[in-house]
Amino acid sequence: MNSINPPLDSPGSFKSIALDEFLSDKKGSASLAAIIIGNAEGTRTVDGGKTKGFHGFKDPSDGKLRKGSFSFPVSPLQSGEAADRERLVMLRGVLERYLQATKKAGLDPGNALLAAAYLDSFNQSPSASERFLTQLPDLKTHGLTPGSVLQARVSSWVDPRTRKRYVASSGMPVGGGFVHLARTRAKREQRPYAGEPDVLRLIHEDQARRVHAMVRALKKQNLFSASASARTDSVPKALPAEGSQSILGSIWDWLWGTLQGDFNKDASVSQISVNAVLGLIPLVDQVLDVRDILAGLKDVIAFYLEDEPARARHERVLGLPYEVWIWLNVFIIAIGCVPEVGSAVKGVLRVLLGSLVELSKKAGGLQPRQLQELWAQLVKVLGRFGIHEARATAWLKRLPDELAGWMNQATGKIRTALDAIQNLLSQAEDMALSRYAEWLLDQGKVRQLVDGLRRIRKAVQETYARLDGMKAEVNAWLRELLGRVIGAKPADARSVGELSDALRGSRTAATRAEASYQAAVDEFRRALRESLHTAYMGLEPTLLIKMARVGYEAARSGIKKFDVFRREQQLRNVANRIDFDKLTPHQLKELEAAFARGVDDEAAESAGKSFAGKLKEEQVDLPGVYTKKIKYTKRDRKTYEELRRQFRSSVRAQFAKSISKDAELVALLRKAGLSEDEIVTLKNGKIPITYQVHHKVPLDDGGDNAFSNLVLIKNEPYHKVITNTANEMAKSLQPGQGITVDYPIVPGVVYPP
């Protein structure tokens, strides 16, 4: 976007004009109407000059010869000036209709912007100008600004409620000329013609270009009074703040309004920067199938839009972290969308969870009688779906085993819903980066709009990334819940307090390990995808920490070699695999080293290893720290100095920021006892008191500044004990000299964990 136009709306008001004078046929081409509308047509310049088009051109949509300011169809012998006089007389003839409509709407008919917008609309299409007049009450409500006029102009072609073009009495959609132009444009841009979305976009762009051109000309012709505080009588009472947060909020409203099929015309979201640019993107078809799921996903995506402290503030529900709880709701909704028995399963789960939530508010737990009532309720729910009491018990008993199947189908539905959101956001981003947005907004607003869309898109990507992990988590929890409630004979259960406690108990170790492994892989995959998207020349440093986590979790699931892990990932579903092929050999080597660090950490942990160092002649145990046989080779001083310089100047701060911006890593920091203030300190690239950053393998040897080689370590006594041990190993070596040692390696991202 090299040539950005000034923003459409600016403080001030358009002057009131005498319409007779404005449309003076005596002045002909010198009349203000000819100059202003001629700018929309491209036949006049802002200062009243004439372009080549004024003197005649062939309209590509109908092949007719047109001349004059209004691009009026003429015979070859007629001049542009004569065409203008003729057209002005015609335009004066439609004034009556305009005057009536403005009076009815309570608007000033002499408002230069409004008059120009109407007359230009008539000049472009008399039928569209009729529909423009029906928008006047909305203009009165929302304020008469170039942005709102533009929306009214677009709405004279496209029905805002259906986001489809109006249908003419012939049965054909209006604006057939746009179809021809959209096809021609797609061909010129060497891309397939997308049909209606291309037509709608062209209508947006055409109307924006015209309104923008008229506003520019009106200003040049002194028909605009600039003023910081000036407002027309119909400016909305409460214009929303223009900050990026406000824009994000408006995008959020637009997104869900669109997905839920509501065209929200409320002033608070009719902000030019969002609705005027994105407001009429057509609804994606697959949304209709998954609209219920979207409602649940809204909470999940909102959660991933939050920063770490906000996420941490959510309370657990039924012993589940809030994140899992909102996913549980989405899965239940999605199970309900599975044909045939989905609704029955959803009904049972809803009753079950509803009862448990209710009971968790009461002290003392559930008595056997209440459990019997719960059981009866479940049977009753099934009755509503035609599963009668005689079969209900057997049906319920089968449910835990069949749950995995429902969950898989539900996952597919959720993925479809996410695809729909992603699709809509992609279209919105295209629109925000199009010339249309450029016409409408200044560069800062476009940036805010795109940034807002990308923030939401990032949250959607996080939602995608968490889907499989959450499926495993929710499945395990629900299965255990069903197993215990349905498996228990009512008379056996002493209380729901006891039952609820049991439900919160641990799942099988195998399920947990697999879920953690999958979650770590998903986290890595997401981070890798983002890293590749940002066209970063090297690997995003945080990726190496994530790969070390993957290595750790993979080792817990029995995969300890990087090439085995790589093959395993490549064998998985093609769409979900990590695309190692896109990485350079160097990047792969970095990942392999990080993976190996994770595997080493896990091996040390499994073996219950603990390193004992010395401090003041006393033995100090460092649990989890393990020794690794390495050839400690003192590196050349030039590289060493450069690595030190990098660490001091940027790496230390980047590492601090990196570990504090990632949800997974922040959870580890909290677990290690860092306070929220300390996490904020890290987020700002600073190291909190009592901590330092330690190189697991020292720079003096072959260690580097890769984030997987760094750990935030408590000074006292840990860092000191490690240093004392290492001093003995590294002393008196000359560059290039080496010695094999059992070097103490501090695992993880933060120590002690």
Place this chain on the structure above:
Amino acid sequence: MSLIYQQVLNQILADAKKYGVRPQPACSAKDLADLQARARMELGTDIPPGYAEFLRQHDGFDWNGLLIFASKTVPIIGHTDKFIEGFVDWNLGFRSAEWKNEFVVFGDSGLDLYVYEPQKKKYSARDRISLDEAESYSSFEEMLTAAFREHL
């Protein structure tokens, strides 16, 4: 008295304040006298005047990975469970082997120890693992200034 590190110290303290970290209070005359006595007796060294001068302003420093030891182990201001170790105790803990006795350490960071070698009358920053000299300084104040600059 105007100290060469004062400006950078003020800057670093102002930054730390944004995160709720307050400067340590001054060391008392008694604690300083005790420190002198213990350093002589247990480490066999006098403390340099520059270090004493710093302690008279702030009894220890801990921020952004840089630690300057206190006259004795003292709580970090605003905390009851976080401490800055005392100079003598830290050095006694560091002297895990005879050959390390030639160094007197005043503070440390993720990469370096800030040391004085009484026999050579030399101040330097040394790699905390290899103890190789990374930078040398003509005075304690100069060493402290460099340490603060690297942790702004």
